[in-house]
Amino acid sequence: MDTMAAIKQTFFQECEEQLAELETGLLAIESEEHDPDTINAVFRAVHSIKGGAGAFGLEELVRFAHTFETTLDLVRGGQIQPDAGLLKLMLRSSDILADLVRYSRDGGEMDESRVAQIHDELTRAANLDAAPAAKPAAPAPAAFEPVGAFDAGSADDDFVPITISFDDILGDGGEASSAEQIYVVSFRPKPELYAKANDAIKLLREIRALGNADVACDISDVPLLTELDPEGAYLSWTIRLGADVTEAQVREVFEFVEFDCDVSVTAEPKVDPDFEFVPAPIDETRQAMPLPVDDGPIIPEAVLAKIAQVNADPAKAPPAAAAVQAQPAQQAQTTIRVDLDRVDRLIDLVGELVINQSMLSQRVTEAGIARLSEVAVGLDDLEQLTREIQDSVMAIRAQPVRPIFQRMSRVIREVADMVGKSVRLVTEGENCEVDKTVIERLADPLTHMIRNAVDHGLEKPEDRIKAGKPEQGVVRMTAAHRSGRVIIEVSDDGAGINRARVKEIAVKRGVIEPGVPLSDSEIDDLIFAPGFSTASTVSDVSGRGVGMDVVKRSIQALGGRISISSKPGQGTTFTLSLPLTLAVLDGMVVTVAGQTLVVPLTAIVETLQPKGPEVHGLGERAKVIAIRGSFIPLIDVGYKLGYRHDEADPLNSVAIMVESENRVQSALMVDGIIGQQQVVIKSLETNYGQVFGVAAATILGDGRVAVILDVDAIVAGNRS
Amino acid sequence: MMHVKEHDLSKNSELIAFRLGGQEFCVDIMSVRDIRGWTPTTPLPHSPGYVKGVINLRGSVLPVIDLAARLGFRSTEPTARHVIIVTQVGNQSVGLLVDAVSDILTINADTIQPTPDVASELARAFMKGVLAIEGRMISLIGLDSVLQSTRENSGFLN
Numbered sequence: 041m042d043t044m045a046a047i048k049q050t051f052f053q054e055c056e057e058q059l060a061e062l063e064t065g066l067l068a069i070e071s072e073e074h075d076p077d078t079i080n081a082v083f084r085a086v087h088s089i090k091g092g093a094g095a096f097g098l099e100e101l102v103r104f105a106h107t108f109e110t111t112l113d114l115v116r117g118g119q120i121q122p123d124a125g126l127l128k129l130m131l132r133s134s135d136i137l138a139d140l141v142r143y144s145r146d147g148g149e150m151d152e153s154r155v156a157q158i159h160d161e162l163t164r165a166a167n168l169d170a171a172p173a174a175k176p177a178a179p180a181p182a183a184f185e186p187v188g189a190f191d192a193g194s195a196d197d198d199f200v201p202i203t204i205s206f207d208d209i210l211g212d213g214g215e216a217s218s219a220e221q222i223y224v225v226s227f228r229p230k231p232e233l234y235a236k237a238n239d240a241i242k243l244l245r246e247i248r249a250l251g252n253a254d255v256a257c258d259i260s261d262v263p264l265l266t267e268l269d270p271e272g273a274y275l276s277w278t279i280r281l282g283a284d285v286t287e288a289q290v291r292e293v294f295e296f297v298e299f300d301c302d303v304s305v306t307a308e309p310k311v312d313p314d315f316e317f318v319p320a321p322i323d324e325t326r327q328a329m330p331l332p333v334d335d336g337p338i339i340p341e342a343v344l345a346k347i348a349q350v351n352a353d354p355a356k357a358p359p360a361a362a363a364v365q366a367q368p369a370q371q372a373q374t375t376i377r378v379d380l381d382r383v384d385r386l387i388d389l390v391g392e393l394v395i396n397q398s399m400l401s402q403r404v405t406e407a408g409i410a411r412l413s414e415v416a417v418g419l420d421d422l423e424q425l426t427r428e429i430q431d432s433v434m435a436i437r438a439q440p441v442r443p444i445f446q447r448m449s450r451v452i453r454e455v456a457d458m459v460g461k462s463v464r465l466v467t468e469g470e471n472c473e474v475d476k477t478v479i480e481r482l483a484d485p486l487t488h489m490i491r492n493a494v495d496h497g498l499e500k501p502e503d504r505i506k507a508g509k510p511e512q513g514v515v516r517m518t519a520a521h522r523s524g525r526v527i528i529e530v531s532d533d534g535a536g537i538n539r540a541r542v543k544e545i546a547v548k549r550g551v552i553e554p555g556v557p558l559s560d561s562e563i564d565d566l567i568f569a570p571g572f573s574t575a576s577t578v579s580d581v582s583g584r585g586v587g588m589d590v591v592k593r594s595i596q597a598l599g600g601r602i603s604i605s606s607k608p609g610q611g612t613t614f615t616l617s618l619p620l621t622l623a624v625l626d627g628m629v630v631t632v633a634g635q636t637l638v639v640p641l642t643a644i645v646e647t648l649q650p651k652g653p654e655v656h657g658l659g660e661r662a663k664v665i666a667i668r669g670s671f672i673p674l675i676d677v678g679y680k681l682g683y684r685h686d687e688a689d690p691l692n693s694v695a696i697m698v699e700s701e702n703r704v705q706s707a708l709m710v711d712g713i714i715g716q717q718q719v720v721i722k723s724l725e726t727n728y729g730q731v732f733g734v735a736a737a738t739i740l741g742d743g744r745v746a747v748i749l750d751v752d753a754i755v756a757g758n759r760s
Numbered sequence: 761m762m763h764v765k766e767h768d769l770s771k772n773s774e775l776i777a778f779r780l781g782g783q784e785f786c787v788d789i790m791s792v793r794d795i796r797g798w799t800p801t802t803p804l805p806h807s808p809g810y811v812k813g814v815i816n817l818r819g820s821v822l823p824v825i826d827l828a829a830r831l832g833f834r835s836t837e838p839t840a841r842h843v844i845i846v847t848q849v850g851n852q853s854v855g856l857l858v859d860a861v862s863d864i865l866t867i868n869a870d871t872i873q874p875t876p877d878v879a880s881e882l883a884r885a886f887m888k889g890v891l892a893i894e895g896r897m898i899s900l901i902g903l904d905s906v907l908q909s910t911r912e913n914s915g916f917l918n
Contacts, residue, residue: 392818680805724814744816
C-alpha cells in the first residue's frame with residue numbers, strides 16, 4: 041500500500057471514531073444530559089472530518105461538513121437553541137455525513153437529492169438565526185450602543201482576547217473587508233502541533249503571502265539545554281501583518297491547527313479623526329459585543345492597559361486553555377491502534393500456551409510426581425498465570441456494544457420516518473463488552489429485529505392513543521452480562537404478538553397443521569419458523585425476503601440463542617444470549633466409540649443414566665426415554681456420526697439432555713463423561729471444510745484434536 | 761498473512777520425492793512446510809475414506825490425507841515409520857500421508873513429461889506430469905487439485 045493510501049485509510053478509521061463521537065454527543069444533547077463540552081466535542085468531530093476530507097480533496101464531503109459545522113457553531117455560540125426539530129435535523133445530518141464518509145471510502149453513488157435536502161435545511165437553520173447575530177459584529181456605527189451598556193455588560197471583566205476559530209467568523213459570514221488593515225497575530229504553537237507533523241514555518245510563510253508581514257520570534261521561553269524537552273514547543277511569534285484581507289482570511293491560515301496552538305488575531309484600530317474605536321474582541325460564546333462609539337476616549341485606560349498586558353504576556357492568558365487542551369492529548373495516548381491480525385495471532389499463541397501447559401501438567405501427573413513437590417506447585421502457578429494471560433488477551437478483543445447500539449438509533453430514525461411512527465430508543469448497558477466479531481456479526485440481526493419492532497411491534501399512533509398509551513412508542517435495547525454470557529434484549533411497548541393471527545398465518549403457510557393445540561410460547565416461537573412473516577403486505581421496511589428465521593440462524597451461528605416473550609397490549613421482548621467470545625467455549629468432554637468429543641455446555645440441560653423401564657422403542661429403530669412424564673427421543677451420537685455401525689445399548693450409555701432450536705429437548709447418548717473443561721475453539725474450515733454434526737475442533741490436554749459437536753445439526757438430522 | 765501460491769516450476773526447481781505403494785512421487789518443495797512422523801489422527805464424521813482425520817500441528821487443526829487412497833491405490837495402514845508431509849497452498853494446509861520421503865531433486869522444468877495415457881483417470885487428475893531421473897519414473901503431484909477436491913468432498917453435503 042502506498043503512503044497516501046495508508047494515510048487515507050487512517051483518516052477513514054478516524055472518521056468512524058469521530059462519527060461515533062458526533063452521534064454520542066448529539067444523543068446526549070437530545071437526552072439533556074450534556075454539558076457545554078458536549079457541543080464542543082460534536083463540533084470538533086465534524087470539524088476534524090472536514091479538515092481531513094479537505095486534505096484528500098473529497099469536495100462533496102467537505103461541502104456538507106462545512107455547512108453542518110456552521111450550523112453547529114451557531115448552536116455552540118448560543119445563537120440557535122437546539123430544539124427537538126433542530127436536533128432531529130442534526131442527527132439526520134450526522135447520518136448523511138456518515139454515508140458520505142462511507143461512500144468516499146468504498147465508492148458508490150450517494151443519493152444526492154437527500155444530501156441536497158438536508159444541506160438546504162441546515163443552511164436555512166443557520167441563516168435564519170444567524171442573520172441578526174451577524175450584524176452587531178460588523179463595524180457599523182449605527183449599531184453601536186451607548187457606553188453605559190458597555191460598562192454594564194459582563195464583557196469588561198473578560199476583556200481578554202481569546203482564540204476564535206475561523207469558523208466562528210465564517211459562520212456569520214459577516215466580517216466586512218476593508219482596504220489595507222493592520223493585524224497583530226500572536227501565534228503560540230503547542231507541542232501537539234509539531235507532533236501532528238505541522239510546521240510553524242509553513243504557517244508563517246502563508247501569513248507572509250497575505251501581505252506585508254513583520255515577524256518577531258519570542259525566544260524567551262526556551263529553557264536551558266538540560267531542561268529542554270526535545271518534543272516541547274517553546275517558540276512563539278508575533279506578526280504585524282498589513283494586508284487587504286479579512287480577519288477571517290488571516291485565521292484561515294491556522295484553521296487546521298487551531299486546537300493545537302494559541303492564536304489571536306487582533307485588528308489594529310484604524311486612526312480616524314472623527315471616530316476612533318477599538319475593535320471588540322469576540323469572545324468564545326460570541327455574544328454580540330456592543331462596540332462603543334467614540335466622541336472621546338471611551339475605553340478606560342485601565343482596560344487598554346490590560347489588553348496590552350495580556351497581549352504582551354501570552355503566557356499569562358493561556359494556562360486555562362492549555363490545561364483544557366492537555367486533557368484530550370493525554371487521553372489520546374491511552375489507546376493504540378493495533379492490527380487485528382496481530383491480536384488474533386497473539387490469541388492463537390496464548391491458546392497454544394494453554395494447551396501446552398495442560399499437557400505439561402498431565403505429563404507431570406503421569407510421571408507420578410507428588411502433588412506437593414516443587415515442580416507440581418510451580419506448575420499450578422503456571423496454570424494460574426496462563427489463565428490470567430488468556431483472560432487479558434481475550435479482553436483485548438472485547439469491545440463495548442455502544443457503536444452497534446448507536447447504529448440502531450439510526451435505524452430507528454429511518455424506519456420511524458418511513459412508516460410514520462414516532463419512536464424513542466432507550467438504551468442501557470452500552471458499556472457492556474463483547475468480542476469484536478460477535479459485535480460485528482450482531483449488526484444485521486439486530487437491525488432486522490429493530491425494524492420489526494418499529495414496523496410490526498409498535499402500533500400506529502392513532503391505535504396507541506386509543507389504547508391509552510402515549511403516542512410516541514418506545515423501543516428499548518439493553519445489554520448486560522449474566523453468568524459468562526452477554527444478554528441483549530430488544531423490547532417494544534407495542535401491542536404484543538397477535539397470537540390468533542400468527543396461528544392463522546402459520547396454518548396458511550403450511551408451517552403447522554390446522555387444529556394443533558399450541559401453548560402461547562409455542563405460538564410465539566412460530567415467528568422463528570422459516571418463511572414466516574406476519575406483515576400482511578410486504579412493506580418497504582421489513583419483509584425483504586428475510587424473516588426471523590434468518591435472525592435466529594445468525595444468532596445461533598454465533599453460539600447464541602434467541603427467545604421471545606410477549607404480553608398482549610404491553611409489548612414484545614426478544615432476548616439474545618450470546619457468548620462473550622468466539623475463541624473459547626465451556627464444554628463437556630465425553631467419549632463416543634473410542635473418540636473424545638466436546639459437547640457445548642450451553643446446549644446441555646442435564647445428564648442422566650437411563651434405566652431399563654424408562655427406555656421405550658418407537659417404530660423400527662427409534663428409541664425414546666421417559667423423563668418426568670414426557671418422552672424424549674434418544675440419539676446415538678456415535679451412530680449418527682458414523683463412528684459405529686450398530687446403535688449402542690442405551691442402558692450402557694449416559695444420556696445428555698440437550699435443548700436445541702424451538703426448545704426441543706433430545707437426549708444424546710454417549711459412552712461416558714470425562715469432565716467439564718474450557719476449550720479453545722479451532723476452525724476446521726480453514727484447512728478442511730464444514731463437517732456435518734461438527735461445529736468446530738479443539739485441542740485437548742493430551743495434544744489430540746477433538747471435535748466439538750454441533751448439537752442443533754445432530755438433533756435436526758435425527759428428525760429428517 | 762502468509763500466502764503461498766503453488767510455485768510455477770521454473771528452471772532449477774527443487775522437489776521432494778516420496779514413496780507410495782512402491783511408486784515414486786514428488787511435490788514442489790516450496791509448498792512443503794514440514795515433514796513429521798505419523799501421529800494418530802482424530803477421525804472426522806462422514807469423511808471420505810482417504811481423509812485419515814485431523815492432527816494438532818502446533819495449535820492448528822490439520823487434516824491428513826491418505827495420498828495412496830486418494831490416488832485410487834489401496835489405503836495405507838499407518839505405522840510409526842510412515843511420514844506426514846505438511847503442505848500449504850494458498851491459506852490452506854493439508855498433511856499428506858506417505859510411506860517415506862526418498863529424495864530431494866533439483867530439476868529443470870523442461871524435463872517434465874506429460875502423464876502417459878495409461879494412468880487411471882483418478883491418478884491423472886492429480887498428476888501434473890512425470891519425470892525421468894536416473895532410470896526412475898517420478899510423478900509430479902499437483903497439490904492444488906488435491907487440496908481443492910478435499911475441500912469439495914469434505915462431506916458436508918453428504
